Amino acid sequence: MAKGYLNIEVTPQRIRYILMQSSGRGYEVLKSGSVGHTLNTLVAGDLTRVIKEILVKENIAPKRLFVSVCRPGTLIRQITMPRMKKQEMDEAISSEIEKLPFFANNLYDYIYTANKTAKEKLNVILAAIDQNTLNYVIEDVRKLRIPFEHLEITPLNIKDVVPYKKTDNPNQMVLIVHDQMSYLMMLNIREYRFVYQSSTGMQHLCPSGNGNIVEAVFNNFAGELQRVIKSYMAEQKLENSPKLWLIWDSQSGSKLQEMITEKLGMDCTSLSFDHL
Numbered sequence: 001m002a003k004g005y006l007n008i009e010v011t012p013q014r015i016r017y018i019l020m021q022s023s024g025r026g027y028e029v030l031k032s033g034s035v036g037h038t039l040n041t042l043v044a045g046d047l048t049r050v051i052k053e054i055l056v057k058e059n060i061a062p063k064r065l066f067v068s069v070c071r072p073g074t075l076i077r078q079i080t081m082p083r084m085k086k087q088e089m090d091e092a093i094s095s096e097i098e099k100l101p102f103f104a105n106n107l108y109d110y111i112y113t114a115n116k117t118a119k120e121k122l123n124v125i126l127a128a129i130d131q132n133t134l135n136y137v138i139e140d141v142r143k144l145r146i147p148f149e150h151l152e153i154t155p156l157n158i159k160d161v162v163p164y165k166k167t168d169n170p171n172q173m174v175l176i177v178h179d180q181m182s183y184l185m186m187l188n189i190r191e192y193r194f195v196y197q198s199s200t201g202m203q204h205l206c207p208s209g210n211g212n213i214v215e216a217v218f219n220n221f222a223g224e225l226q227r228v229i230k231s232y233m234a235e236q237k238l239e240n241s242p243k244l245w246l247i248w249d250s251q252s253g254s255k256l257q258e259m260i261t262e263k264l265g266m267d268c269t270s271l272s273f274d275h276l
Contacts, residue, residue: 002031004020005021005065006060006065007067008051010068013036014035015034015035016034017032017058018032031058035050037050041132047140048140048143067152068151069133069137073106074154075100076195077096077125078123078124078196081122082122097110125195154178158185158247169242171187172186173244174247175225177247177248178202183198184196184198184229186242196228202249205217205218211251211254219263241266
C-alpha cells in the first residue's frame with residue numbers, strides 16, 4: 001500500500017489528487033489523477049466518500065493530507081492601500097470583499113498579507129472563501145481520520161514551491177492556467193507582489209480537450225498577459241524580464257508552453273517536481 005503525502009484539489013467539476021514522498025532533496029510522484037465530481041455542500045459526507053474511493057482505487061494510505069480549493073465562493077485579489085492600523089486594515093479589507101454581492105450576502109473567512117511599496121503604501125494580497133464551503137470541506141476531510149495539515153485557496157499554495165537561489169533574479173512570475181480561469185502571480189523572493197486573474201482557462205483555450213489550442217483565443221490571452229507584464233515591469237522599474245514558470249494541464253494543451261515562449265519572448269519553463 002502506497003504511503004506519502006496526499007494532495008487534493010477541489011474544483012467545480014473534478015477532484016485532482018497527487019501522492020508524493022520525499023526523495024533526496026526533492027519529491028517523487030507516486031500516484032496522480034483526477035475524478036469528475038461536483039461538490040454538493042448540502043450532502044454531508046459526499047466529499048469523504050469520493051476521497052475514500054480514490055484511496056481504495058489507488059491503494060493509498062497517506063501519512064498526511066493537504067487540501068486546496070478552486071471553485072466559486074473563493075476570491076483572490078490584489079489591492080494597494082495606505083498604511084493604517086490593523087483594526088482599520090481589517091475593516092477596509094472586509095469592505096473590499098463585500099463589494100462582491102456573493103460575499104456581501106454570505107458569511108466568509110479571509111486572510112491577507114501586506115507589504116510596503118516604494119511609495120510607502122501597502123500592497124495587499126487577500127483571499128476569501130465562503131464559510132459554508134470552508135466548514136464543509138474541513139468537516140468532511142476530518143472524517144477520513146488522516147492527519148490533516150491545512151487548507152489553501154488555489155493558487156496561493158504555489159509560492160513556496162517556486163525554486164529560488166540567491167544567484168537568481170529575485171523577481172519571478174508564475175502563470176497557472178486552470179480549467180476556467182488563469183492566474184498570473186508576480187513574486188519577489190517568494191513574496192507576492194502582484195496577482196492578476198484572467199477569465200481565460202484551458203476550457204477556453206482548448207474546448208475540445210484534444211490538445212489543439214484555438215489560435216484566436218490564445219492570441220487574445222497572450223496579448224492580455226503581455227499588457228499586464230509590461231505594466232508591472234514599468235511600475236516596478238524592472239530592466240530584466242523575470243523568469244516565467246508555467247503550470248497547466250499538459251494533456252489538454254501540450255503546445256501551450258511552446259506557444260507562450262514564442263509569443264511573449266520570455267524564458268518560460270514548466271514548473272515540475274524536478275525543480276523542487
